[in-house]
Amino acid sequence: MRRPGHWSWVAAGWLLPAGAAQAHLVSSGLGPFYDGALHLLLSPGALLGLLALALLAGLRGPRAGRLAVIALPTAWLLGGLVGLGLAPVPDLTWLGVAAFLVLGLLLAADAKLPPIAIAALACAYGGLHGLLDGMALTAIGAGTSPLLGIVLAVLVIALLGAAAVVPLRVLWARIAVRVAGSWVAAVGLLMLGWLARGTG
Known part of the structure; x- marks a missing residue:
């Protein structure tokens, strides 16, 4: 007896009914708090910039990492609370993409920024994305629980990212971190190109 071929599985996939699409908040079935955390993990624009900033802070040493x-989760929370009280604005995806593109370039260049400048970048990035998340949550009628889930995920990712890089002293390992920054910047350029083509 022959087993189903590759095309049989493709055809079966096309015939299955599709579920409802969630534009801004993925429903995990675990509640709004976990839906918020999952939203961050499935938002490449916000996640890539967060990782780039955490890695950059780790390269700059323990104080910058701390x-x-x-600063990141605090600014994200404050920006989100402000965003929850605002009416949704036109799509600002390009601004978020430009922000993580800049962070990727700084990481790739191993920019020698003082810890206070890293904290300022963290406040700006966290505040921007918190504001965008808050307005998106307002648009779908969600409350503060998803925002708290997002902020906790930001805290965990920032902590793990910075802590993984701070002890690195070997040159090749630090270069590997910088290469990750170049990939973040490349993704940012690609996304900006897509956005420009979509609006052109």
């Missing part, structure tokens, strides 16, 4: 880990 400041970034404190």
